[in-house]
Amino acid sequence: MFDTLLQNILNALQWGSFYSLIALGYTLVYGVLRLINFAHGDIVMVGAYIAFFISSLLLGQYGMPAFLPGWAVLALTIPLTMALTSVVGVTLERIAYRPLRRKGANRLYVVITALMAGLILENGNLLVLGASRKKFPELIEKVVYKFGSTYVTNLKIGVILTAILSFIGLHFIITRTKVGMAMRAISYDKFAVPLMGIPIDTVIVFTFVLGSSMAGLAGILFALSYPILDPYMGMSIGWKAFIAAVVGGIGDIRGAFAGGFILGIIEISVVAVFPSSYRDLIAFSILLLILTIRPTGLFGVAQTTKI
Amino acid sequence: MTLLEIKDLTQLFSGLCAVSELNLSLGESELIGLIGPNGAGKTTVFNLASGFYQPTHGEIIFQGRNLAGLKPHQVSALGIARTFQNIRLWKEMSVLDNILVAQHFQLGYGLGGLFFRTPRYLKRERDIRHKALELLEIFKIDKFADEKPGNLPYGMQRKVEIVRALSSGPKLLLLDEPAAGLQSTDVTELITLIQWVYDQFNLSIWMIEHQMKVVMSLCSRIAVIDFGRLIASGTPSEIQNSPEVIKAYLGDDQL
Amino acid sequence: MKRFSVPILLVVLLTTLMGLAWFEVIDLYIQTIVLFMGINIITSTSLNLVNGNMGEFSCGHAGFIAVGAYVSSILSVALFTKSRAFGAPLLPPELAAYGFPLVLIIGGLAAALTGLLVALPSFRTRDDYLAIITIAANYIIISTIINIDTIGGARGFMGMKRVIFAMEKCAEIPWMILWVFIFMVISVIIIRRYMSSTYGKGVEAIRQDEVAAEIMSVNTNRIKLVTFMISSGLAGVAGGLYAHTVGYVNPKSFDLLKSTEALVMVYLGGMGSISGSIIAAVVFTLMLELLRPLQIIKWVAIPLLLIIIMQFRPEGIMGHRELSDIFPRLKKFYKFK
Numbered sequence: 001m002f003d004t005l006l007q008n009i010l011n012a013l014q015w016g017s018f019y020s021l022i023a024l025g026y027t028l029v030y031g032v033l034r035l036i037n038f039a040h041g042d043i044v045m046v047g048a049y050i051a052f053f054i055s056s057l058l059l060g061q062y063g064m065p066a067f068l069p070g071w072a073v074l075a076l077t078i079p080l081t082m083a084l085t086s087v088v089g090v091t092l093e094r095i096a097y098r099p100l101r102r103k104g105a106n107r108l109y110v111v112i113t114a115l116m117a118g119l120i121l122e123n124g125n126l127l128v129l130g131a132s133r134k135k136f137p138e139l140i141e142k143v144v145y146k147f148g149s150t151y152v153t154n155l156k157i158g159v160i161l162t163a164i165l166s167f168i169g170l171h172f173i174i175t176r177t178k179v180g181m182a183m184r185a186i187s188y189d190k191f192a193v194p195l196m197g198i199p200i201d202t203v204i205v206f207t208f209v210l211g212s213s214m215a216g217l218a219g220i221l222f223a224l225s226y227p228i229l230d231p232y233m234g235m236s237i238g239w240k241a242f243i244a245a246v247v248g249g250i251g252d253i254r255g256a257f258a259g260g261f262i263l264g265i266i267e268i269s270v271v272a273v274f275p276s277s278y279r280d281l282i283a284f285s286i287l288l289l290i291l292t293i294r295p296t297g298l299f300g301v302a303q304t305t306k307i
Numbered sequence: 308m309t310l311l312e313i314k315d316l317t318q319l320f321s322g323l324c325a326v327s328e329l330n331l332s333l334g335e336s337e338l339i340g341l342i343g344p345n346g347a348g349k350t351t352v353f354n355l356a357s358g359f360y361q362p363t364h365g366e367i368i369f370q371g372r373n374l375a376g377l378k379p380h381q382v383s384a385l386g387i388a389r390t391f392q393n394i395r396l397w398k399e400m401s402v403l404d405n406i407l408v409a410q411h412f413q414l415g416y417g418l419g420g421l422f423f424r425t426p427r428y429l430k431r432e433r434d435i436r437h438k439a440l441e442l443l444e445i446f447k448i449d450k451f452a453d454e455k456p457g458n459l460p461y462g463m464q465r466k467v468e469i470v471r472a473l474s475s476g477p478k479l480l481l482l483d484e485p486a487a488g489l490q491s492t493d494v495t496e497l498i499t500l501i502q503w504v505y506d507q508f509n510l511s512i513w514m515i516e517h518q519m520k521v522v523m524s525l526c527s528r529i530a531v532i533d534f535g536r537l538i539a540s541g542t543p544s545e546i547q548n549s550p551e552v553i554k555a556y557l558g559d560d561q562l
Numbered sequence: 563m564k565r566f567s568v569p570i571l572l573v574v575l576l577t578t579l580m581g582l583a584w585f586e587v588i589d590l591y592i593q594t595i596v597l598f599m600g601i602n603i604i605t606s607t608s609l610n611l612v613n614g615n616m617g618e619f620s621c622g623h624a625g626f627i628a629v630g631a632y633v634s635s636i637l638s639v640a641l642f643t644k645s646r647a648f649g650a651p652l653l654p655p656e657l658a659a660y661g662f663p664l665v666l667i668i669g670g671l672a673a674a675l676t677g678l679l680v681a682l683p684s685f686r687t688r689d690d691y692l693a694i695i696t697i698a699a700n701y702i703i704i705s706t707i708i709n710i711d712t713i714g715g716a717r718g719f720m721g722m723k724r725v726i727f728a729m730e731k732c733a734e735i736p737w738m739i740l741w742v743f744i745f746m747v748i749s750v751i752i753i754r755r756y757m758s759s760t761y762g763k764g765v766e767a768i769r770q771d772e773v774a775a776e777i778m779s780v781n782t783n784r785i786k787l788v789t790f791m792i793s794s795g796l797a798g799v800a801g802g803l804y805a806h807t808v809g810y811v812n813p814k815s816f817d818l819l820k821s822t823e824a825l826v827m828v829y830l831g832g833m834g835s836i837s838g839s840i841i842a843a844v845v846f847t848l849m850l851e852l853l854r855p856l857q858i859i860k861w862v863a864i865p866l867l868l869i870i871i872m873q874f875r876p877e878g879i880m881g882h883r884e885l886s887d888i889f890p891r892l893k894k895f896y897k898f899k
Contacts, residue, residue: 036690096869105876108619112829113872115822116865123861239697239818246694277716281705284698292683295691357777383779395774397767399882407760408767412779414760418788421759422752428759435760475779 006150008272009265014156014225016264017163020257021218022241023248024170025211027256030245031187032207033101036111039092039118041238043212046121047085047219048229052134054080059137074139081220082213089212090205092117098201118235125231136227159221166217167257170210174253179206187251247287249300258298263287308335310479310511311356311387315365318351318535325351327535328365333479338505338512340526342546344555348535349515350392353481356513357389358382370478384412388477390468392484392515396456402467403452406439409471439474446470462493466500473508480504482514486521498524523547531555576743583736593739595851597807600742601800602843604749606827607836608796611753613825614833614882615762616789617769619693622680622700623797623824626673628816629703630798631805634669635722636713638662638806643724647712658728662741666802673798674791676703681790700821707813718812722805742803749796754836756792765789766834797824826868831878838880845879 022044029037058073060066068076096117100110143154174180182203186193194200222237223229240263248259263283270282291297311333318326325348333339341349354360356367358379367374374382388409396405414435420428443449448466456464465485472480485501486494498521505512505525516522522529523543531539531546533555539546546552579596582588588596605627612620640648642658653661680699684692708716729737756762764785767775776782805811823846831842849867853860886892 030690036693096873099873100876103873103876105872106833108613108833109829109872109876109878111619112825113869115825116869119822119865120862120869123858123865127858127862235818239701243694243698246691250690277709278705280701281709284701284705288683288695288698288702291691291695359773359777378781379776380779380781383777389777391774395771397770397774399770400763400766404763404766408763408775408780409778410760411764411781416761418761421761422755424755432760471778 003149004272006147008268010150010152010156010160012265012268013160013261014264015267016261017159018218018222018237018260019241019244019263020163020260021166021214021221022238023245023256023260024167024253025214025218026242026245027248027250027253028170028183028207028211028214031251031253032183032204033097034107035097036114036242037211038111038114038238038242039121040114040211040215041234041236041241042118042121043085043089043092043215043234044219044222044238045125045229045231045234046088047081047212047216048136048223048233049125049129049134049219050084050088050216051077051081051220051223052136052229054084055137055139070139070141077139078217078220082216085216085219086209086212089208089215093205093208098204118238122231122235129231134229136223136229138227139224155224159225162217162221166214167253170214170253173210179203183207243284243287247290247297249297252297252299255297255299262290262298309333309368310335310337310370311513312368313352313356313365314368316352316355316362316367317364318348318355318360319363325535326355326362326532329532329535329537331530331537331540333511333513335478336509336511337528338501338526339514340522340529341513341515341532342517342522342529343532343538347532347555349532350483351535352532353389353483353515356382356481357387380412383475383477386476386478387481388472388475388479389481390465390472390483390485392487394456394461394464394468396464396468396471398457399455401453402448402456402459403436403439403443405456405467405471406442406474407435409474410435410439412475442470442474462489462496465489465497469500469504473504478510480510480512482512482516484515484517486516486518494518494521497521501525572743572747576740579739579743580736583739593736594807595847597738597742597803599844599847600746601803601807602827602847603746603840604796604800604803605824606831606839606843606846607750607753608793608800609824610828610831610834610836610839611757611765611789611793613828614835614839615757615765615769616786617833618786618790619690620696620790620793621693621825622696622698622703622818622821623794624816624818624820625680625696625700625703626677626794626797627801627804627820627824628707628811628813629676629794630666630669630673630801631811631816632669632707632713632719632801633672633798634665634802635719635805635811637668638665638725639719639721641665642728643721645721645724647714647721655728656732658725659732659737662725662729662737662806663744666741666745666799669802670795670799673801674795676798677791677794678787680794681787684786696821697818700816700818704813704816716813718810720810722811723809725806726809738803738807742807745799745803749799750836750840752792752796756789757836761785769834829878830868830871832880832882833878834882835878835880835884837885838878838883841879 022040025040026037029035055073055077056062057064058068058076096113097110100113140155145152174183182193182198185198186200186203241260244259244263245256247262248255248257266283266286267279270279274282309332313329313331316326316329329352341352343349351360355362358374358377358381361375369385369387372385397408415431416428440449440452443452446466448463448470451459451463456467459467486497489497501512502525526543528541529543529546530537531552538551538555539549583593605623609620609623612618639645641653641661642651642655644650680695684695707713713719726737757765764775764780767780768782768785772782827842827846828839830846831838849864853863856863
């Protein structure tokens with residue numbers, strides 16, 4: 001009994017890590033631009049595919065000589081994937097979102113554009129790579145630690161630790177660096193910020209870099225844990241992570257981080273007790289209940305309306 | 308007869324005391340002013356009186372009825388209307404529609420009537436429209452009825468906002484800095500307008516205003532607050548000579 | 563002339579369509595496309611009420627469509643046909659033609675009630691929280707359907723074609739064209755009457771300045787609730803029509819992709835414009851069908867096209883205007899607002 005509980009807690013933390021990393025990306029962009037970047041889930045998918053191709057390349061799949069051991073491939077894949085995924089995110093911002101913002105389009109048109117961009121990423125992938133699913137290579141040897149009768153893999157620990165470390169890093173950037181301060185300033189007052197001589201576009205691009213690289217990281221970790229890739233894998237996990245971000249209090253990275261873990265814990269506990277087909281039903285009902293009790297989310301602050 | 312009575316009104320914003328133990332009363336057909344330095348809590352008093360905030364402490368009695376727990380739309384249905392410091396007209400609706408919507412509490416028809424266009428619905432819509440047009444005509448802005456408020460000059464927007472407030476037939480009109488942002492010729496016009504409204508519409512007016520010219524020439528009584536506290540109250544000339552008021556506006560060392 | 567122009571036009575259009583279908587000038591495929599157009603008009607105009615006029619952001623319209631589709635399908639199958647799930651018909655099948663509109667309306671009411679449940683918690687929240695609540699509601703509704711085995715669960719529910727056959731016993735006419743047409747016209751009339759009344763103008767006031775609306779005596783919570791219920795109720799009617807047109811429903815066909823389609827139609831048409839929503843529904847349905855031969859390319863081409871359209875017309879086809887604002891001469895024939 002206790003063992004299954006421990007096992008479930010670990011699973012919950014693992015899923016929580018995925019959701020948290022993705023929710024961080026949502027919340028960063030939302031905090032700065034008030035834009036629900038619905039393409040974000042699909043950027044996670046793109047991240048997973050980029051990781052797949054980089055690691056396959058390094059492992060000698062495409063004619064390149066394989067000279068690196070698995071752990072070194074992983075060590076190279078992570079930063080490369082994060083970098084390339086942020087290129088995708090920034091490209092979206094540059095060619096789709098920014099022109100609309102410049103034209104002063106209604107905020108919701110930008111959201112629709114994001115939805116469409118997500119569809120293009122999903123179906124474009126299907127179009128280019130075909131319907132066959134990709135199997136992500138096993139980069140690190142699986143080590144199973146045994147505590148009592150609970151089994152823990154090194155991967156699971158790695159995922160959870162990476163999520164926590166990324167959050168700490170992100171928190172440092174947001175609270176302690178100049179660019180982080182600029183990001184927070186924009187979320188308070190985007191009209192005053194350019195007047196203070198802060199290059200607003202640079203800050204926005206940086207936000208997308210941060211958010212998309214988190215998505216890329218989530219993509220790798222997810223692919224390592226569940227190594228079958230398909231073009232629609234990001235959609236559902238993305239929507240859910242967005243909900244997690246809102247429950248945490250959107251716009252606040254602590255909220256996104258906590259919200260992701262809460263969602264993970266709720267989902268795993270539901271599955272532990274009920275048949276798995278009840279997962280969405282019960283998990284979302286609980287999230288709605290939390291939002292009804294705390295409308296601003298866990299870390300959100302109620303904004304006062306001024307007359 | 309007292310129309311509005313404010314008793315021990317206190318409003319705290321997470322520790323900040325915006326209004327503190329304010330006592331004030333307003334009679335029927337009175338025109339009084341509320342002045343004070345910036346940030347003294349004047350608009351907060353208006354927000355409390357229009358039901359937008361619920362007071363932390365104390366009560367507001369309007370025509371013998373305690374306003375505690377009422378939503379702003381209920382307060383306005385009781386007969387308190389207001390204007391805003393920065394004009395808050397619905398910018399994408401025509402001037403006429405702006406006036407129509409402000410009569411929302413007295414539509415007098417239900418959804419059934421609306422969907423089936425019952426005679427009652429049609430009559431009520433006609434009446435409301437008629438009343439709105441009449442009001443626009445009285446204020447000589449009927450030629451702007453189909454115009455969007457955003458296309459009107461600032462002074463005209465102020466006027467439309469006052470007409471919108473009047474369209475609900477209030478017993479008490481709260482004017483929040485009606486002269487803010489107006490040129491001096493417009494201010495003179497505004498003074499005439501307010502005086503005219505006061506004479507014609509059988510209501511009480513309570514206004515916040517920084518321009519002394521407006522307050523001094525219109526109000527029979529003026530209340531002065533500073534840091535949320537009532538520091539003086541009396542006729543314009545009394546206020547002008549009150550050392551408390553001069554201290555609040557100009558600071559101690561000027562004395 | 564002004565009074566009768568539109569009714570005459572509508573009657574002519576309906577009889578032409580019914581005639582063409584009856585004499586089999588247009589085949590079943592084209593009929594289905596025409597039916598989808600009508601259904602999509604209801605979907606887009608009803609979502610437009612919340613997203614365009616009220617300025618909220620509802621993302622889960624398909625959830626309400628699902629409620630309407632399932633409730634009306636279950637009712638009509640149980641009442642008028644013999645089925646494995648519910649046994650013998652509860653009413654004589656000859657009544658199907660008369661009972662069907664009632665069944666649709668009940669489906670709509672069920673969806674409106676669901677809308678009420680969804681809208682209630684959203685008052686305490688602000689901004690984009692309605693987006694999240696409706697997305698969650700969409701998930702919850704689909705998940706609920708999947709978990710009810712009596713109505714087919716994830717496999718879906720069918721038997722609605724037999725309801726149509728039952729109707730055809732009464733009279734041999736293309737019934738669905740008639741029903742879709744009638745309910746589409748009623749929906750548009752409901753929305754138009756609502757938005758042109760002073761009561762409905764409160765919705766616009768909420769979008770433009772909610773604080774001012776509340777202080778100027780508009781009961782904002784009540785209006786939001788009513789508007790959301792009208793919107794979700796009409797979506798439910800659209801769902802019922804969809805289920806009976808296709809003859810088969812499946813929880814997957816009401817996922818967030820379907821909600822996205824509804825959103826696209828609203829924004830393509832222009833927020834708050836009824837004629838825009840109608841035009842967008844027709845254009846979008848046609849686009850989906852015309853590009854069908856492209857198969858998977860279609861699902862890249864359409865979003866791409868929409869992104870490009872939005873770059874050039876960031877306010878949709880019609881903006882916030884109606885047809886009569888663009889062609890003032892139309893006012894002679896019809897009062898749009």
